[in-house]
Amino acid sequence: MKKYVRVVDGKVDNIFETNNPITEEFPSDQVWVDVTALPKIDYSWNAVNTNGVWTFTDSDPWGQQSALAIQLRSARMPRIERANATLASTALAYKVELGLATPADEAGLLAYKQFFIDMSNVNKQPGYPLTVTWPEVP
Incomplete structure (x- = not known):
């Protein structure tokens, strides 16, 4: 990478x-x-x-993070953490991998995968980083 x-x-x-x-x-x-x-x-x-x-x-000689960087991280991290917590607690990936998933489980896992793809592409949005439309956590 x-x-x-x-x-x-x-x-x-x-x-x-x-x-x-x-x-x-x-x-x-x-x-x-x-x-x-x-x-x-x-x-x-x-x-x-x-x-x-x-x-x-660093544009700040005192080494502090820029306000924009702090804002972006504070908006991003709760979404990622919430998605990861749900995936861990529901074991969706394991259910699908082991053939134990219902169709709803499979659709749910696909929705989470799409969410992570959308999160990884946030900085491709026009206007980024000043304007961001964050993906909704499934």
Whole structure:
């Protein structure tokens, strides 16, 4: 899995992880930089390209997370946690795998899989990260 950031006006405005080439995920006219090897990077960080070498610096010299990053994480995490808790408590995946699932169980598991796919694609929405339509947890 590779980690990329999109750079707009000298700032990181999107972070995306994928196994696919980034040009398969987003339009080729966007500036995406592979940051897989970097230990930490966040939204609103400064991005500078000097002779083809990208450097990223925290836009907050005190090292605090940006308000946008905090907002996105606080909106995302409860949804993921609720979905994972439901899947763990109902054992839907195990029921389907062992052939013990009802048609409703199978439909439920598919709904959760679609939810996780939709959550992984939130940052492909137009207007992201300033405008986000979060998927509903099944």
